[in-house]
Amino acid sequence: MSPHAAAGPLKGGFAARRWLILRRLCQLSVLALFLSGPWFGLWIAKGNLASSLTLGVLPLTDPFVFLQSLAAGFMPAASALIGAAIVVVFYAIVGGRLYCAWVCPVNAVTDAAAWLRRRLGLKSGRAPDPGTRYWVLGGALLAAALTSSLVWEAVNPVTILQRSLIFGLGGGLSIVLAIFAYDLLVAGRGWCGHLCPMGAFYGLLGQHALLRVSAVRRSACDDCLDCFTVCPEPQVIRPALKKAGQDSPLILDRDCTNCGRCIDVCGRNVFHFTHRFDQRSDS
Amino acid sequence: MQPDPTAKPQGKPGASPTSVARRKFLNGIAAAAGTGCLLTLGALLAGRPVSAHPAQALRPPGALEETAFLAACLRCGLCVRDCPYETLSLAPFGGALAGGTPFFTARRVACEMCDDIPCVKACPSGALSPKLNDIHEARMGLAVLADHETCLNFLGLRCDVCYRVCPLIDQAITLENVHNPRSDRHAMLLPTVHGAHCTGCGKCEKACVLPEPAIKVLPVSLAKGKLPEHFRQGWEEKAKHGGSLIGEQLEMPVRGMEGQAYGDSRREGGAAGGLNSRWKP
Numbered sequence: 318m319s320p321h322a323a324a325g326p327l328k329g330g331f332a333a334r335r336w337l338i339l340r341r342l343c344q345l346s347v348l349a350l351f352l353s354g355p356w357f358g359l360w361i362a363k364g365n366l367a368s369s370l371t372l373g374v375l376p377l378t379d380p381f382v383f384l385q386s387l388a389a390g391f392m393p394a395a396s397a398l399i400g401a402a403i404v405v406v407f408y409a410i411v412g413g414r415l416y417c418a419w420v421c422p423v424n425a426v427t428d429a430a431a432w433l434r435r436r437l438g439l440k441s442g443r444a445p446d447p448g449t450r451y452w453v454l455g456g457a458l459l460a461a462a463l464t465s466s467l468v469w470e471a472v473n474p475v476t477i478l479q480r481s482l483i484f485g486l487g488g489g490l491s492i493v494l495a496i497f498a499y500d501l502l503v504a505g506r507g508w509c510g511h512l513c514p515m516g517a518f519y520g521l522l523g524q525h526a527l528l529r530v531s532a533v534r535r536s537a538c539d540d541c542l543d544c545f546t547v548c549p550e551p552q553v554i555r556p557a558l559k560k561a562g563q564d565s566p567l568i569l570d571r572d573c574t575n576c577g578r579c580i581d582v583c584g585r586n587v588f589h590f591t592h593r594f595d596q597r598s599d600s
Numbered sequence: 601m602q603p604d605p606t607a608k609p610q611g612k613p614g615a616s617p618t619s620v621a622r623r624k625f626l627n628g629i630a631a632a633a634g635t636g637c638l639l640t641l642g643a644l645l646a647g648r649p650v651s652a653h654p655a656q657a658l659r660p661p662g663a664l665e666e667t668a669f670l671a672a673c674l675r676c677g678l679c680v681r682d683c684p685y686e687t688l689s690l691a692p693f694g695g696a697l698a699g700g701t702p703f704f705t706a707r708r709v710a711c712e713m714c715d716d717i718p719c720v721k722a723c724p725s726g727a728l729s730p731k732l733n734d735i736h737e738a739r740m741g742l743a744v745l746a747d748h749e750t751c752l753n754f755l756g757l758r759c760d761v762c763y764r765v766c767p768l769i770d771q772a773i774t775l776e777n778v779h780n781p782r783s784d785r786h787a788m789l790l791p792t793v794h795g796a797h798c799t800g801c802g803k804c805e806k807a808c809v810l811p812e813p814a815i816k817v818l819p820v821s822l823a824k825g826k827l828p829e830h831f832r833q834g835w836e837e838k839a840k841h842g843g844s845l846i847g848e849q850l851e852m853p854v855r856g857m858e859g860q861a862y863g864d865s866r867r868e869g870g871a872a873g874g875l876n877s878r879w880k881p
Contacts, residue, residue, distance in 0.1 A: 320623060342603050350773060354681070355681075355687065362683065363678055363681045363682070363722075364677055364678040364724075365675075365676055365677055367675050367700075368674040368676035368724045368725070369675045369676065369678070370678060370722070370724070378674065378676075378724060379674075382674050383674070384673075385738045386672060386674060386725065389670075389671035389672075390671055390673040391668065391671040391725075393672065393674070393724070393725035393726060394723075394724065394725055394730065396725075397724040397725040397726075400724060418765050423790055441664035445631065445632065445635045446628050446629075446631055446632040446635070448628065448629070448632045449632040449635045450632075451635050451636075452632050452633050452634075452635065452636020452637070453635075453636045453639050453640065455636065456636050456637060456640030456643075457640065459640065459644065460640050460643055460644050461671075463644075464644065465668075465670070465671045466667070466670035466671055466698070467665055467670065467673070467674075467675070467698075468643050468644055469643050469845055470675055470698075470699070470700060471643060471698060472642065472643045474621065476675065476700065477693045477699060477700070480675065480690065480693075480699075481692070483677070484677055484680070484689075486690060486692040486693070487692050487693075488692040488693030488694045488695070488699070489693060491693070491694065492693065509700035512635070512639065523670065555785065558607040600694060
């Protein structure tokens with residue numbers, strides 16, 4: 318059942334978890350940058366992922382939160398505007414849903430739920446259509462416009478969780494448990510893969526981004542399905558791996574989070590990270 | 601969506617593949633739209649109580665009017681981080697106040713009214729208005745001497761603590777010298793808040809010596825009354841125009857008090873009554 322069943326013997330323990338470990342380190346580092354100040358008096362990043370100031374010079378603002386403020390009828394000041402522009406440019410060039418896999422703290426929660434669902438062999442529930450997230454995205458902006466308030470931020474698990482962690486607030490736990498239970502029992506990969514409007518936003522933002530996973534050695538694939546099992550957005554793999562509707566070995570779907578789990582678990586080393594102009598493949 | 605292998609073939613046997621595909625597509629769209637709408641509605645309901653702003657939660661200096669503030673505040677907490685006295689905190693998820701927005705509770709920690717207003721400088725969005733350059737112009741709330749029955753000065757004592765701690769002593773809070781009708785021979789020095797100067801910093805509420813403060817800082821919208829537009833105050837009009845607009849008023853004689861000044865109700869001969877008991881220290 319474990320996706321490491323095939324990768325394990327062919328790859329060492331670390332090789333089969335390399336990108337996973339790097340991602341967890343990256344997610345923890347982001348939080349550590351914010352927590353070194355309040356914990357040790359060493360201020361690196363202030364604020365939280367909604368808007369922050371790093372080393373007193375670099376403003377960063379989450380463009381989705383910024384967009385909600387615009388929808389609510391307020392034009393945020395220059396600092397927030399510049400911060401949002403920097404974030405937009407970075408994710409549009411490097412990789413949109415990189416945010417989901419490498420930064421967002423909810424990722425660890427839904428990964429844990431997906432892992433447990435696999436281990437327990439749960440097939441219960443039914444996932445909503447993956448396109449639902451775009452309706453939620455539109456709904457969040459519409460709700461902001463209707464109420465002149467950042468309504469989505471009252472329930473947004475992404476910002477609530479990281480704010481709770483960084484500022485030591487209570488209340489974040491309930492929403493984490495709700496997401497965990499939903500992903501475990503109701504819909505596999507339900508939150509990140511089907512509902513989260515932030516994921517949808519970053520996906521749209523990074524449609525033409527450079528960083529891509531390529532099924533470069535796809536002729537070596539032995540159809541073990543480990544990558545499909547472990548992938549948070551399994552529908553993105555087929556076109557690249559099986560030449561379904563495209564000849565390119567690149568995973569070009571905007572839903573791909575660049576998490577690199579397919580690279581980790583593949584015992585045949587079919588996948589690797591590359592850029593979107595690298596069309597090399599062995600078939 | 602992954603095709604479900606156990607699903608029965610959809611549509612009537614005679615239905616064309618296009619009509620089946622179209623039906624499937626439309627079903628998918630409807631389900632997605634329905635879920636999206638439900639989630640949005642949930643967010644609206646969850647976000648609704650934020651308009652019921654608890655009275656004891658005060659916004660930082662320069663905060664826009666509450667509706668505009670909820671549209672402008674990014675919930676980043678930069679103001680909280682830059683507050684040198686740890687006065688500000690972020691509202692937790694699920695509370696009465698909009699989650700993630702900054703506030704302070706005067707009774708817990710009052711605003712120290714920093715000259716350089718670091719919280720306003722830290723705000724990236726302008727929810728704390730950069731137009732606030734002078735902390736004395738801040739209107740975080742308005743102090744209200746809410747309970748005349750427990751305020752020690754109203755009981756005739758000289759507590760004066762709220763008056764003494766006020767950063768704008770003798771402007772935002774004055775002591776008004778009033779006759780004490782209970783003893784009939786003492787003064788009451790009543791702490792009186794002046795909205796033209798009070799910043800709502802909360803020092804008075806924080807310092808009130810009672811177990812529950814008699815003076816409380818409330819949001820301005822809750823605390824402040826409003827005169828009708830057409831009201832004119834004679835004494836202000838008089839000052840504005842350098843003299844009475846209706847000429848000198850007639851002074852009607854009062855029988856038995858012809859020798860006394862207008863309004864002086866003291867009576868000769870030691871008869872009881874009147875406001876002034878003629879007791880002199």
